[in-house]
Amino acid sequence: MSFVRLAQVSRHYGEVHALKRVSLEVAEGELVAVMGPSASGKSTLLNVAGGLDLPTSGTVTVDGADLAQVRDLPALRRRAVGYVFQDLNLIPSLTAAENVMLPRELDGVRTRRARAESLAVMEEVGVANLADRFPDEMSGGQRQRVAIARALVGDRRLVLADEPTGALDTHVSDEILHVLRGRADAGAAVLLVTHESRYAAWADRVVYLRDGEIVDSSLLEQVR
Amino acid sequence: MSVRHGLLALLSRGPRHGYQLRAEFESSTGATWPLNIGQVYTTLTRMERDGLVEQGEADEHGRVAYRITEAGRAEMERWFSTPVAQSDRPRDELVIKLALAITTHPNAHQVIQAQRAATMRTMQELTRAKRAALDGPAQRLVLDSMIFQAEAEQRWLDHCEAVLRES
Structure with missing residues (x-):
């Protein structure tokens, strides 16, 4: 069943047509990668899918709800959507675990439970041993993984990742893709934007975007 | 690259018989280069002729383990220390x-x-x-x-x- 669905979505910024009638669905348990050169509309597509930006025309449905009709969009975004970006800034005066807990505490979850949730996701991402370190006591790869834990904490059924590996070494990037793949295998819908084919290859389906349009997509037979 | 260099490298870790060599060769190369057992034994026979390996005792199943000689070790070292040329492709x-x-x-x-x-x-x-x-x-x-x-x-x-x- 598709968890996020874009139907004939266009997004114009004045004269610039960033997306042109794009239709795309991501099912629960599926990892879909969007590839394309810079300025092809990849990030716009991701922002529209997660309700960070609204389409000029067309509809975006998340978990059955039309985003144009949702009354409290920020609440839906906080509850159901995890965002992973290239430069995720941690708060320097908080420890890793406190950084990861933060979104849950903002959601009104009690401290004890928020801490338990944060340690669980840090374990999943492989940074449980860094819980009490401050950001300036970690390497770049470690900071990115803590930031990813923060993006995933709680029950995020939709994960949106925009070039999540940034300038990290390839083997660290592989670990990050491993985490995203694991989330999909556990039932989340994951949409990944990347310009690197080696990371797109972790996906079930790869979509190519060119000048705001989907030009072709390849589907690997499901043989898991 | 030849099969013989691969076998020499595996034999440098200790004596092995043909089936063991084939299994280890395939698992360490990610099964990207499948070998048949006839190929393994033909290669071992030629390597023995060239003085790179020698036969040991047969085990209770009648399988003969091969072991690397000094000349074999020198050949393996030479192989590892020679980079692969781009022009061979x-x-x-x-x-x-x-x-x-x-x-x-x-x-x-x-x-x-x-x-x-x-x-x-x-x-x-x-x-x-x-x-x-x-x-x-x-x-x-x-x-x-x-x-x-x-x-x-x-x-x-x-x-x-x-x-x-x-x-």
Whole structure:
């Protein structure tokens, strides 16, 4: 069943047509990668899918709800959507675990439970041993993984990742893709934007975007 | 690269018989280079003739273990210390095919797109195999090498497309 669905979505910024009638669905348990050169509309597509930006025309449905009709969009975004970006800034005066807990505490979850949730996701991402370190006591790869834990904490059924590996070494990037793949295998819908084919290859389906349009997509037979 | 160098490297860790050598060769190369057992024994016989290995005692199943000689060790060291030459590789069929498509085909873009989808499928399969690879780093690194090669091909296809759009 598709968890996020874009139907004939266009997004114009004045004269610039960033997306042109794009239709795309991501099912629960599926990892879909969007590839394309810079300025092809990849990030716009991701922002529209997660309700960070609204389409000029067309509809975006998340978990059955039309985003144009949702009354409290920020609440839906906080509850159901995890965002992973290239430069995720941690708060320097908080420890890793406190950084990861933060979104849950903002959601009104009690401290004890928020801490338990944060340690669980840090374990999943492989940074449980860094819980009490401050950001300036970690390497770049470690900071990115803590930031990813923060993006995933709680029950995020939709994960949106925009070039999540940034300038990290390839083997660290592989670990990050491993985490995203694991989330999909556990039932989340994951949409990944990347310009690197080696990371797109972790996906079930790869979509190519060119000048705001989907030009072709390849589907690997499901043989898991 | 020849099978004999691969077998010498495995024998440098201790005596082994043919079936063991075949299993270890395949698991350390990520099963990318399958050997048949006849090939293994033919190679061992030639290596024995050349003084690189010698036969030991037969075990209770009648299988003979081979062991590496001093000359064999020297040959293996020489192999490991000699880099592989770029010029030994054959012509790349894809490069030739695309060059001809661009020269003669009315829609070279379709050729590029079809190739890109096929290469991506290969990368997805390799990535799947890498996630399932549990036999240690050698197997994983062999698959990584194939992924890097496929990635280079993808990048080159993107580059071809960008250049053709401008021209």
